[in-house]
Amino acid sequence: MAAGSWPEERSLPREPLYARIDGACRNGRFVLMEVEVNEPGLGLHLAPGAGDRFAAALVARIRAA
Secondary structure, three states, X not given: OOXXXXXXXXOOOOOOOOOEEEEEEEOOEEEEEEEEOOOOXXXXXXXXXXXXXXXXXXXXXXXXX
């Protein structure tokens, strides 16, 4: 899903750098189970340079505030 495509995400003050929305389909409808905007284990070690890119995005977000 694209960023900002769920009402729960659109209600945040700005687009998060990370967000996960968990749910399941029940009787043909999406049932929200969890909205997470803070993940302690992002798995940044799994992709080369991911930690640096995420840190740069955080610094840019802070400087823009």
